[in-house]
Amino acid sequence: MRRSSSRLVLIAVTGALLAACSGPGAPSAAKPDxxxxxxxxxxxxxxxxxxxxxxxxxxxxxxxRDVVEKIIPVFQRKYPTVKFEVTYKSFGDLTNTAVNVxxxxxxxxxxxxxxxxxxxxxxxxxxxxxxxDDIAKTYGWPNTFKSxxxxxxxxxxxxxxFGQGRLYGIAVDDQSVGLYYNKTKxxxxxxxxxxxxxxxxxxxxxxxxxxxxxxxxGANNPAGAQFAFANVLSQFQSAEQxxxxxxxxxxxxxxxxxxxxxxxxxxxxxxxxxxxxxxxGLSNPDAVxxxxxxxxxxxxxxxxxxxxxxxxxxASGYGYMLMPRGASGRHFxxxxxxxxxxxxxxxxxxxxAAAFLGFLTDPEAAQQYVAAxxxxxxxxxxxxxxxxxxxxxxAATRQLIADDGEALYMDWTTSTMPxxxxxxxxxxxxxxxSPEGFVAAVQENWAQAHGQ
Amino acid sequence: VSPVEVKEATSEPVxxxxxxxxxxxxxxxxxxxxxxxxxxxxxxxxxxxFVLRPLAESVWYSLYAWDGIAPATWVGLANYxxxxxxxxxxxxxxxxxxxxxxxxxxxxxxxxxxAGIVARAKVRGLTLFRALLFVPQVLPTVxxxxxxxxxxxxxxxxxxxxxxxxxxxxxxxxLGDFQTALAxxxxxxxxxxYGLCMVLFIAGVQRIPTHxxxxxxxxxxxxxxEFWVVTLPxxxxxxxxxxxxxxxxxxxxxDIIWNTTSGGPGTATRVPSLFIYQTAFxxxxxxxxxxxxxxxxxxxxxxxGTITRLTRVSGG
Numbered sequence: 001m002r003r004s005s006s007r008l009v010l011i012a013v014t015g016a017l018l019a020a021c022s023g024p025g026a027p028s029a030a031k032p033d034x035x036x037x038x039x040x041x042x043x044x045x046x047x048x049x050x051x052x053x054x055x056x057x058x059x060x061x062x063x064x065r066d067v068v069e070k071i072i073p074v075f076q077r078k079y080p081t082v083k084f085e086v087t088y089k090s091f092g093d094l095t096n097t098a099v100n101v102x103x104x105x106x107x108x109x110x111x112x113x114x115x116x117x118x119x120x121x122x123x124x125x126x127x128x129x130x131x132x133d134d135i136a137k138t139y140g141w142p143n144t145f146k147s148x149x150x151x152x153x154x155x156x157x158x159x160x161x162f163g164q165g166r167l168y169g170i171a172v173d174d175q176s177v178g179l180y181y182n183k184t185k186x187x188x189x190x191x192x193x194x195x196x197x198x199x200x201x202x203x204x205x206x207x208x209x210x211x212x213x214x215x216x217x218g219a220n221n222p223a224g225a226q227f228a229f230a231n232v233l234s235q236f237q238s239a240e241q242x243x244x245x246x247x248x249x250x251x252x253x254x255x256x257x258x259x260x261x262x263x264x265x266x267x268x269x270x271x272x273x274x275x276x277x278x279x280x281g282l283s284n285p286d287a288v289x290x291x292x293x294x295x296x297x298x299x300x301x302x303x304x305x306x307x308x309x310x311x312x313x314x315a316s317g318y319g320y321m322l323m324p325r326g327a328s329g330r331h332f333x334x335x336x337x338x339x340x341x342x343x344x345x346x347x348x349x350x351x352x353a354a355a356f357l358g359f360l361t362d363p364e365a366a367q368q369y370v371a372a373x374x375x376x377x378x379x380x381x382x383x384x385x386x387x388x389x390x391x392x393x394x395a396a397t398r399q400l401i402a403d404d405g406e407a408l409y410m411d412w413t414t415s416t417m418p419x420x421x422x423x424x425x426x427x428x429x430x431x432x433x434s435p436e437g438f439v440a441a442v443q444e445n446w447a448q449a450h451g452q
Numbered sequence: 453v454s455p456v457e458v459k460e461a462t463s464e465p466v467x468x469x470x471x472x473x474x475x476x477x478x479x480x481x482x483x484x485x486x487x488x489x490x491x492x493x494x495x496x497x498x499x500x501x502f503v504l505r506p507l508a509e510s511v512w513y514s515l516y517a518w519d520g521i522a523p524a525t526w527v528g529l530a531n532y533x534x535x536x537x538x539x540x541x542x543x544x545x546x547x548x549x550x551x552x553x554x555x556x557x558x559x560x561x562x563x564x565x566x567a568g569i570v571a572r573a574k575v576r577g578l579t580l581f582r583a584l585l586f587v588p589q590v591l592p593t594v595x596x597x598x599x600x601x602x603x604x605x606x607x608x609x610x611x612x613x614x615x616x617x618x619x620x621x622x623x624x625x626x627l628g629d630f631q632t633a634l635a636x637x638x639x640x641x642x643x644x645x646y647g648l649c650m651v652l653f654i655a656g657v658q659r660i661p662t663h664x665x666x667x668x669x670x671x672x673x674x675x676x677x678e679f680w681v682v683t684l685p686x687x688x689x690x691x692x693x694x695x696x697x698x699x700x701x702x703x704x705x706x707d708i709i710w711n712t713t714s715g716g717p718g719t720a721t722r723v724p725s726l727f728i729y730q731t732a733f734x735x736x737x738x739x740x741x742x743x744x745x746x747x748x749x750x751x752x753x754x755x756x757g758t759i760t761r762l763t764r765v766s767g768g
Contacts, residue, residue: 023516023524024738096733103521122736126521220628220716278606280717281628415735419715427718430630 036350039134043355049081054352058086059101059111061094061339063304066372074368075359082352091339095119102128102344109347110356112339113169115152116412117162117248117449120340124168125159129342130350131166132357139358141170144378145337148404151247152336162412163247169340172361173374174397176335176406177227178322180291180299180309185212186319189297196324197235204274207297213276215269216296218287220280222418225425226410227284227300230334232269233262234407235326242332242407248450254443258327263428263435270429280426292318303393306373310389320392322400331399335406337377377401414449417442507749514742520732524739531743541744544722547634548703551723554638555645555702560694562642563649567687568679571657571665582654586647593644597711600640601627604712627713633720640708645701649694656690657683692763696756703752724748 048054060068065088072084087108089097095114099122101107107128113119123129132153136142141150153169155162181193186203189210194200204214218224233242236258245252269275276296279287284301285308291299292312309318322331341360343353359365366379373390375397385391400406411418424441427433433441489496514531518524535541566585575581588596603610604626611623626636660682668678684691706725709715715722724744732741 023526024513024518025521025523099736100520118734122519122521126519128521221714278625278628281604281606281625281633416730419730419734422714422716423718426716430717432630432718 036130036345036347039138039350039354042138042358043351045079045081048079048352048355051081053081053083054349055083055085056110056349056352056356057108058084059094059098059108060086060088061091061112062088063091063339064088064112067368067374070368070371071360071365074364075356078359079352079355082356094339099123099126099128102126102342107344107346109344109349110353111342111344113342114339114412115169115336115408116246117159118412118415118418120153120169120342121155121159121162122415123159123342124155124157128345129168130345130347131168132170132343133167135343135354135357136167136170138354139361141167141361144361146401146404148243149337149377149401149406152408153340161248163243163249169342170357170361171337171340172366172378173338173369173376174335174401174406175302175304175338175375176322176333176397176400177231177300177302178320178333178393178396179231180288180301180306181319181321182291182294182297183317183319185297193319193321194324197326200324203297204269205272208273213296214274214298215276216287216291216299217275217279217301218282218284219275219426219429220283222411222422223302224279224282224284224287225422225429227302227334228275228429229262229266229421229425230407230410231300231323232266233259234323234332235265236261237326237332237407238328239330239332239403239405239407240328242410245446246408246410246413248413248446250450254446255439259439259442260435263438266425267428267431267435271431275429280430303375303397306389306393310373310387315387315389318389320389320396322396322405325403331403331405332407333400333405334409335400336408338374414445416449417445420445510742510745510749512742513738514746516739518738519736520738521736527739531739532747534740535744535747538727540719540722541724541727543719544724544727547721548723550634551638551641551705552699552702554635555641555705556695556698558642559645559649559698560691562646563653563694564684564687564691566650567653567657568675568683570654571660571683572675572678578654582651586651588644589647591644593707594711596640596644597708600643601712604636628717630717630720633713633717637709637712637721640712641702641705644708645698648697652690652694653687656687660686688763692759695759695763699755699759700752703755704748 058068068086072086076082076084094112095118098111098113098119102111102123103126113123113129136150150167151163153167153171154165155168156165185207186192189203189206189212191203191206194203207214215228217228219228230242237256241252241256241258245254282290284305288299288301288305288308289312290296292309292314303320306315306320309315322333325331341357343350343357347353361378363379366376366383369376370379370383370385373385373387375394383394385394411421414420420442424433424438428435428438513524515526515528516524517527517531569575570578602608605611606623606625606628610626614620614622624632626632664682664686665678668682673681704725705723706729709721709723709726710729713721715726725748728741728744728748731737731744
């Protein structure tokens with residue numbers, strides 16, 4: 001028995017060695033289709049009808065379901081020959097499989113990735129997605145969005161440089177991180193929404209002295225840990241600086257005084273008990289649920305997380321604001337547009353895909369985003385919502401865009417940064433590492449990837 | 453030797469020429485020996501397709517620098533030196549050793565204790581008792597992880613219990629505390645695995661002839677001595693099986709850790725399987741991840757082999 005099993009292993013290893021003559025990764029698998037149509041004028045229903053029925057296959061995050069299910073019927077009224085096959089994946093499943101699916105034998109025509117080097121960078125590098133400059137020009141995206149905003153979808157064609165080169169994706173709504181507050185508690189403590197860093201620190205001290213948890217965070221995960229650090233960083237750093245660092249632009253560094261000050265402050269707040277207890281064991285959804293049920297004066301979270309508060313009946317009892325303007329004199333928030341939509345470099349349905357992305361960025365579709373409590377940058381000025389929390393958030397988002405304050409997300413900068421940032425922030429908050437050690441470890445990860 | 457063969461050997465006609473007969477006999481026997489493999493065929497095909505082939509592919513990938521998409525470059529054994537030189541990975545191996553205690557040694561110990569009690573006393577409702585204690589083995593690990601996340605929560609049942617017992621000072625988010633996270637995750641493994649050990653050992657104990665216990669008692673053994681001289685030696689095989697199964701679980705564990713702490717807080721519960729996942733699927737260094745999994749496989753085979761050798765009952 002032993003001999004026969006070792007014989008099998010031998011066969012297996014021999015097979016592996018024989019196969020080793022050619023390496024894995026067939027070079028032909030991911031060849032972009034260079035014959036793809038170039039879009040020069042808005043696609044009409046008649047253009048699409050010429051080829052009979054078209055089925056567009058979509059791979060999207062679960063978060064898009066609300067909006068997309070409403071948008072598709074409206075789109076189909078205009079373009080009746082387009083059918084859809086939509087697959088929804090959780091954010092984690094999508095980002096961890098998007099590249100392989102796009103490289104597979106039968107890639108979806110339109111799918112979402114994630115900004116940054118882990119997903120979008122890899123997609124561009126492997127030639128799996130189509131540049132959208134022609135579509136952008138046709139549908140006027142450079143007028144709808146600021147060029148700084150669009151730069152989160154631009155890449156050099158080798159996927160090595162982020163924030164320059166051709167446009168490889170598009171998204172519609174702002175997703176940024178701010179400060180939720182419990183209006184009742186704020187009033188009971190005799191406080192008002194803070195307008196400066198000093199104001200904020202005073203509010204936290206008062207809350208602590210009255211036995212409230214000053215700030216709820218759920219920091220057992222990369223997102224929650226990063227929200228806490230970046231919200232503090234907004235008081236010391238400019239959005240521009242952080243954005244350059246995220247995009248790996250030479251000369252930028254994490255090792256500047258602003259990041260060190262932010263790390264010191266975050267550690268101090270943790271030591272003073274401003275985050276309550278147990279936040280390192282708390283997930284972000286659990287944290288917002290606790291906040292919605294009455295624990296904590298503030299909650300640091302994304303503008304997409306208000307659903308949990310609304311569900312708990314708190315739309316009128318809770319407010320939302322950006323972190324106060326810090327040293328840079330402008331607002332700064334972790335923020336970007338939503339998950340980018342891409343067109344496969346090998347799709348046979350470029351016109352239909354272009355028509356759909358064009359429609360997605362149309363004011364008509366923006367209404368569906370508003371209905372789902374999201375913040376489309378494609379809508380006109382006259383969005384109206386009876387929901388006071390949504391109105392707060394919309395005002396904050398507009399302020400952020402006006403201040404050019406979207407700092408992007410810090411974990412985009414390298415594929416291992418989500419993990420490094422989570423572990424380092426947790427160690428910082430628990431006093432296991434010094435602010436200097438934190439800054440050095442994060443910068444080391446960055447420098448390794450960006451070769452500096 | 454299978455009973456069929458024994459029968460055949462003894463029913464051999466007397467007076468046949470030994471040399472000639474044994475040659476044809478041997479040929480016949482050999483063909484019969486191989487024919488047994490036809491029955492293994494279907495399982496072997498599945499095994500080869502879904503276990504051996506991926507294994508061989510992992511070995512192959514581990515010799516390349518590959519992002520999973522673009523053509524790979526041959527790097528020889530460089531990935532292995534990367535893995536062995538990674539200091540973060542080495543510290544995660546230390547966590548695995550702690551998990552071996554919680555996932556393997558502790559469950560085996562608890563299983564033995566229960567088996568010892570069962571061997572000594574007649575427990576009423578043993579079947580029900582056994583079934584209930586076995587439940588953790590049957591549950592999907594994600595369910596187990598979610599349940600324990602709740603138990604360990606800042607305002608979960610464990611902390612409420614501590615408060616009720618006047619131990620409010622001990623309460624914490626057990627999975628989010630640098631001091632307790634490793635042990636807290638470890639105890640989940642203990643809870644999952646001890647049922648398996650217990651069932652194995654109780655079955656083993658029931659196989660031990662009762663006259664051995666009677667003899668031991670006549671010789672004046674107390675319950676503890678009886679355990680050492682009768683129960684433990686006779687359970688050697690079962691202990692071997694339990695150790696192999698639980699050690700493999702401990703060394704390759706991913707799902708419980710991923711669904712409770714994801715390696716945190718900081719790096720307090722990071723283990724090699726998390727490294728493999730992150731390297732393969734997040735940073736897309738397929739070669740390095742493959743090298744790490746090959747090394748982990750070799751380690752698991754070595755541990756399992758050693759335990760099997762040590763606990764083999766000689767002459768059985």
